[in-house]
Amino acid sequence: MPTDPLYNEIDASNLESVRKNVVFNNLFVDTPFQAKLRRAGVWDEFLGGAGMMEGILYGRTQGAAVEPGQTVTVTRQQINTGIKFLPKAYATWYPLDDWEMDDGSGTGGVINSGPAKIVDEYQLYMETMVMTMNTMQEMDSFRHGQPSSATVSDNRIKTINGLDEALNNGIDPSVYGNIYTSYGAQARNGNIGTALNSTPLYLGTTTGGPGQIDVAALMQLWSQCKVTGGNPTLGITNVFGFKAIAVALDAQRRDISNVKHDIKWDGLVFNGVDIYADPLAPSAQAQNYIELAPQNTAGGNTNLADGVGSSTTTVSFTTPQFTKNGVNVATSPTGSNLPSLTTIQPSETLYFLEPESFKIRPTNKKGWNFGLRRAPMPNNVSIDALFMRLGTNLYNVQPRHNAYAFGFTA
Amino acid sequence: MPLQQILPTWLSLNSANFSSPTGLTDFRTGLPFPAGGLNVGDYFDITQQEGMQLSNTSVGTLLAGRYRFVQVDSGATAANVATGTIGMFKSLTSTNYAGPINNVTSYDMALTLNSPRKCVFLNPVTPGNFGFVQELGDATVLLKTPISKAGAIGDILNITSTGLDDPASQTIVPSTVGVAVQTPVAGTLIVCQLTAPAFQE
Numbered sequence: 001m002p003t004d005p006l007y008n009e010i011d012a013s014n015l016e017s018v019r020k021n022v023v024f025n026n027l028f029v030d031t032p033f034q035a036k037l038r039r040a041g042v043w044d045e046f047l048g049g050a051g052m053m054e055g056i057l058y059g060r061t062q063g064a065a066v067e068p069g070q071t072v073t074v075t076r077q078q079i080n081t082g083i084k085f086l087p088k089a090y091a092t093w094y095p096l097d098d099w100e101m102d103d104g105s106g107t108g109g110v111i112n113s114g115p116a117k118i119v120d121e122y123q124l125y126m127e128t129m130v131m132t133m134n135t136m137q138e139m140d141s142f143r144h145g146q147p148s149s150a151t152v153s154d155n156r157i158k159t160i161n162g163l164d165e166a167l168n169n170g171i172d173p174s175v176y177g178n179i180y181t182s183y184g185a186q187a188r189n190g191n192i193g194t195a196l197n198s199t200p201l202y203l204g205t206t207t208g209g210p211g212q213i214d215v216a217a218l219m220q221l222w223s224q225c226k227v228t229g230g231n232p233t234l235g236i237t238n239v240f241g242f243k244a245i246a247v248a249l250d251a252q253r254r255d256i257s258n259v260k261h262d263i264k265w266d267g268l269v270f271n272g273v274d275i276y277a278d279p280l281a282p283s284a285q286a287q288n289y290i291e292l293a294p295q296n297t298a299g300g301n302t303n304l305a306d307g308v309g310s311s312t313t314t315v316s317f318t319t320p321q322f323t324k325n326g327v328n329v330a331t332s333p334t335g336s337n338l339p340s341l342t343t344i345q346p347s348e349t350l351y352f353l354e355p356e357s358f359k360i361r362p363t364n365k366k367g368w369n370f371g372l373r374r375a376p377m378p379n380n381v382s383i384d385a386l387f388m389r390l391g392t393n394l395y396n397v398q399p400r401h402n403a404y405a406f407g408f409t410a
Numbered sequence: 411m412p413l414q415q416i417l418p419t420w421l422s423l424n425s426a427n428f429s430s431p432t433g434l435t436d437f438r439t440g441l442p443f444p445a446g447g448l449n450v451g452d453y454f455d456i457t458q459q460e461g462m463q464l465s466n467t468s469v470g471t472l473l474a475g476r477y478r479f480v481q482v483d484s485g486a487t488a489a490n491v492a493t494g495t496i497g498m499f500k501s502l503t504s505t506n507y508a509g510p511i512n513n514v515t516s517y518d519m520a521l522t523l524n525s526p527r528k529c530v531f532l533n534p535v536t537p538g539n540f541g542f543v544q545e546l547g548d549a550t551v552l553l554k555t556p557i558s559k560a561g562a563i564g565d566i567l568n569i570t571s572t573g574l575d576d577p578a579s580q581t582i583v584p585s586t587v588g589v590a591v592q593t594p595v596a597g598t599l600i601v602c603q604l605t606a607p608a609f610q611e
Contacts, residue, residue: 002440095416097447111445298466300422309459377416383447385416 031138040355058195083184139306151179169197177317204407210347230401235275238283241348244410357398424532475547483515484538490516494552499527561594
């Protein structure tokens with residue numbers, strides 16, 4: 001209620017001390033996975049077309065040691081094919097009231113303008129939309145973009161084709177409990193064999209509880225990449241996965257690189273792999289410290305969400321009954337260490353990646369490359385809808401050059 | 411006023427309890443700030459996913475349907491303006507065809523019980539203040555204690571002066587709010603398919 005007099009002397013004679021054009025971010029976090037991939041030069045603009053096809057070689061020609069003069073039956077089998085991904089559309093939006101705020105022209109709104117303006121509300125919304133978009137992209141980078149199926153529990157057909165489906169072998173469940181029997185619409189373990197396979201490494205106990213990460217586990221991941229010809233140079237894990245790795249290496253006195261963490265532990269190097277902490281990478285613990293969807297407090301928009309209103313928080317899942325040659329076995333035959341019919345706590349994850357095998361495919365059409373679409377409401381005197389849009393995808397053309405582990409905690 | 415699919419809600423829909431018809435108040439004068447684009451009577455449709463995004467889940471999870479920004483009548487009984495209780499529009503009732511528009515009172519106000527225009531409160535709103543209500547779709551409603559019959563899915567639910575009932579006589583009457591999608595249990599929140607017609611105010 002207004003006071004009488006309306007202003008006291010202090011309020012009538014003093015403005016508040018305020019730093020103009022400064023708003024401190026207390027919601028969003030960094031998105032280092034995208035940044036590292038971009039820095040690695042994986043940006044490959046999508047110029048148009050009926051999807052993104054990548055040719056892959058999966059077969060060899062026939063050959064053998066021979067005797068001079070020997071005859072052979074010369075046959076030919078298919079050796080190459082393609083995998084295909086579709087561009088995925090993202091948008092973020094808000095209603096723009098040009099009575100209140102600037103409309104992008106720079107003249108300001110009736111209210112949010114002039115020397116009394118503390119913050120350009122239009123600019124703040126622009127920057128927030130970019131951060132919203134980046135947050136969705138970052139989280140979806142760790143998930144998948146396939147429809148639900150007998151082995152995929154969630155429908156994410158509208159989102160980018162992220163790591164969860166790329167780094168799978170069609171046999172073992174991923175960190176999110178899904179088994180991806182195809183990649184880029186190409187069936188795994190069929191006529192192309194294991195060409196598109198990457199086997200997850202489970203570090204938990206045989207009863208599904210989280211285990212520890214150690215040098216042996218890191219070397220196993222590195223080995224899985226190297227044996228296929230990969231060259232892992234980028235490690236991505238959640239901040240809490242990073243903590244587990246740092247603690248494990250320190251306990252074993254193996255963290256001797258002293259290259260990236262001499263002052264602060266922003267990154268550490270293991271056998272040529274720069275491991276970075278990504279606050280939005282899959283984790284069971286991160287949700288305790290940042291609000292991740294579907295967590296949702298009173299405001300409704302105070303959480304960080306991916307493209308389907310979910311997040312990268314890991315939750316328990318149950319493994320299938322693994323078989324080998326048609327016979328039930330206690331542990332996956334792939335070397336993943338996953339036990340059959342066990343409820344797994346995925347906990348933290350660590351990815352060893354070869355950036356050159358990734359592609360980020362934003363459209364080169366500026367209207368859909370963080371471009372704006374302003375849609376006036378025809379019979380409203382001041383309100384427009386403002387959309388920021390992005391057409392893109394993220395996928396991997398050589399999944400076997402990459403590997404990841406889950407099921408560990410600090 | 412037409413369907414308004416582009417509007418600010420400022421907070422989650424079921425957190426709104428504004429003293430201003432725009433949701434913005436000049437803290438010095440106490441006057442409504444005429445800005446932002448939210449107006450009394452704005453109504454809009456949302457999907458299930460949008461309902462999730464616009465929910466304060468500690469109060470409730472909103473479902474797909476039509477929502478409207480209204481003023482809660484200053485004479486409404488505050489205790490009966492709560493999550494899932496039924497509100498009655500005062501603009502068109504059995505005895506009053508020229509009441510205030512987009513003004514909703516509580517179900518215990520007898521003069522409004524035969525109003526064909528009903529809605530569901532999403533959260534407690536101080537009488538005289540402004541908030542969002544749901545008027546079409548699947549809504550979470552609060553049943554009174556006791557209810558008149560053993561509840562069953564598909565039951566017609568009617569509003570009475572003591573709350574939302576599962577009546578013994580299962581016939582549609584002017585006080586019918588909707589059809590139970592979950593089994594009605596006295597004193598509990600269940601999902602109800604609202605059967606009121608779409609309307610303008």
